[in-house]
Amino acid sequence: MNLNYLINSILPQRLKEIEEGKNRGTANPIYVVMNISIGICLGWNEYTMTTNIAGIEPKNGYVDMAKDDEDRKFKLSDKGMKNPEQVTKYYIDRPVAFFLTSKAAHEYLEYQSHNLHKKAYVYVFHAGYKNVEMENLFSK
Secondary structure (H helix, E strand, O other): HHHHHHHHHHHHHHHHHOOOOOOOOOOOOOEEEEEEEEEEOOOOOOOOOOOOOOOOOOOEEEOOOOOOOEEEEEEEOOOHHHHHOEEEEEEEEEEEEEOHHHHHHHHHHHHHHHHOOOOOEEEEOOOOEEEEHHHHOOOO
């Protein structure tokens, strides 16, 4: 572990961000880059995944079951399909990377944008209720 980097770079940036309110009022914040994964389930339903923090609404549509798995594409209409199946396209937030500073998380979001969904974002989690180790580590 590079303690010099932690002490001289990360911790001062972290304290500055907390003082500026970038921790969204969260004690001992952990900044997590969340990517959006897409899932498909058979049938139309209104169920929204509890892991859909971004709040992207599911979409009802169709896939052509006459095609091989890798060739099945979600479409809003069943026009031209030989064997249409009703499906729901839903979205799941997936943690990709975590950081101790907001700055580093947003920089990662920018330089990894080509590998992420266009609606990927940074979410602020807390390090855990009464997590004594983290409280002691990050106390002034």
